[in-house]
Amino acid sequence: MPLSFEWLLAIRFLKEGKMQSWLILAGVTGGVAIIIFLTQLINQLQGTIIDRVLSSQAHIVIKPTEETTIRQQNTLITSALIQPRGQRLRSIDQWENIVQLARNTPGIKAVSPVATGPVFVRHNLASKSVALLGIMPTEYTKIVNMYRYMVKGRFDITGDQTVIGTDLAKDLGVTIGDRIQVTTEDNQQQNLTIVGLFDINNKDLNKRWVFSNLRLAQTLLNIPGGVSNIDLAVVQLFQAKQLAQRLKAQTGLDIESWMESNSGLLNALSNQTVTNNLIRVFVVIIVALGIASVLVVSVVQKQKEIGILRAMGAKRAQVLRIFLLQGAIFGTLGSTLGISLSFGLLTLFSLIYKSPDGSMLFTAQLDPKLAIMASIVAMIVGILAALVPARRAARMDPVQAIRS
Amino acid sequence: MSTPILELIDIRKSYAIGTSVETEVLHGINMTLSSGSFNALTGPSGSGKSTLLNLIGLLESPTSGTLRINQHDTQNITDAELTKLRGQNIGFVFQFHHLLPAFNALENVMMPAIIHQYSDKQAATTHAKSLLSAVGLADAWHKKPSELSGGMQQRIAIARALMLKPPLILADEPTGNLDTHAADDIFKLMKQINETQGITFLIVTHDTKLAARCQNRYHLVDGALTHPEDFASENLN
Ligand SMILES: Nc1ncnc2c1ncn2[C@@H]1O[C@H](COP(=O)(O)OP(=O)(O)OP(=O)(O)O)[C@@H](O)[C@H]1O
């Protein structure tokens, strides 16, 4: 199959205008690379940030209804006097039913009842204010995978065993095997044996979390058989808000998803996405203008040749296709090179920029969907950009071209 | 007289100058070329020779009049049909060869066939090579136009015009850019092609000696044809 006339001419004309061709190819390559690189970078970083945030946090937290809101509905007079009761811990009414309800809700993959409240821990002379977390390990670890964060010992909280963060251990001067004394606000006391230390990549939580089994915490916190909250994990991260609202409507409890508790972060991320989209649009426009301007010049330069071709029987449509093809070639070739370049950039960045703990902030992987999309968009933009010059070439009067 | 390959009846051509004024460049041309004839078109500069040739070549349309090529009427037909008619019936040779600089001699000769999406590349290549040897350039097939002399380039342009075996070849001052010797060679080549292949030629030239060697002579003055006899007598003076 011989190379068609349009292909042959398109390619020869491109080769003839080497300098222009290379320049615009570089332009398209750069544009595509920037778009893919930025998109990939932002997507990955956003993914990493969300992962980090959610690695130590439930997707949805169910808490008892704030009493203040109930009182407000009762009387107007007392409403002025209300103060949140905060101090005394309350349990969720009929929490077993709520757990059941949550388990039966599609889209929720883990349900973990928790009894948590503020306590003091003491060892020798050191004393710290911390949060006692009474949990059922099999459920809780489906939400926050504590096994992954253990740096010493094991995550085992049967009996009077406890697991604390590395930073708290340092503050208290304790390690595995040591016993710490827990004192509640009601002055209940209990000694716990440290069997494991965790590092959850969050200094604050490393200082604050003290795990015990649910039973023990219920007793200490004075909510026998009760739980202070129920933690949930969902299958689709961004469905959390919707699921939380649904459960809230069903139970009337105070239910909040990570999307609400981290609304500032989400806002920032979505602003970032908007910025990225703006950049993408501008780069596409600039690349399109670049292709168009190079082809406009090329059409003027090739005026005479186009006239001869037309005199030899070339149809307007054929001339049109020559230049549309050039646009498509710029787009396709540029996007191919741009994808490779962006992959190179991503690799470089992933090697240079690491998170403080030395782990990869992002990996140099290309989303094939993004790459395919970029190629298709680049080709279409190339063709569209070529439209004006190509039509100009096709409309050209062969006589004028030959006479001049 | 054999069947006419070309018939012009009262052909007029006007150009708009600015927005309102129109000047008529050709004033009612009547001309009939019989198939297989060898014709010269002469006339002073600006008399409208190129304009007439471009009209015949269907590169532009007359303002009025009838133009028939190979029995095909050319009025009221679409641009695409004109292009097709042109491709099938007419080969062009211009003063400034107008070869495509990005292609070698062989590719330039083959270009009309490439434009018309030939089906058999082998046959097209063989034909183009035989044309190149017919114009005496068999060995230069791989050279780019810039590597060839003006005479050689014009030969390639003639070979190119022959590629699709058109019944009519229009040449606008094909020798205008060449020295006397090279001009004579090109002229002989065209004459030979005319005699051996029966292709009709219409050649615009300023060279009265060459024109005198043509079978028919048409002389254009200020956009009107004068009788060849007048031309002949004028030549004698
Ligand atoms: N596109 C145009 N617009 C206006 N006038 C034109 C146009 N093309 C040709 N003319 C005019 O038509 C006349 C004939 O021009 P043409 O080129 O046909 O002459 P010619 O006989 O070929 O001259 P030469 O021997 O110099 O090539 C000239 O006066 C020219 O200025």
Ligand SMILES: [Mg+2]
């Ligand atoms: Mg002329």
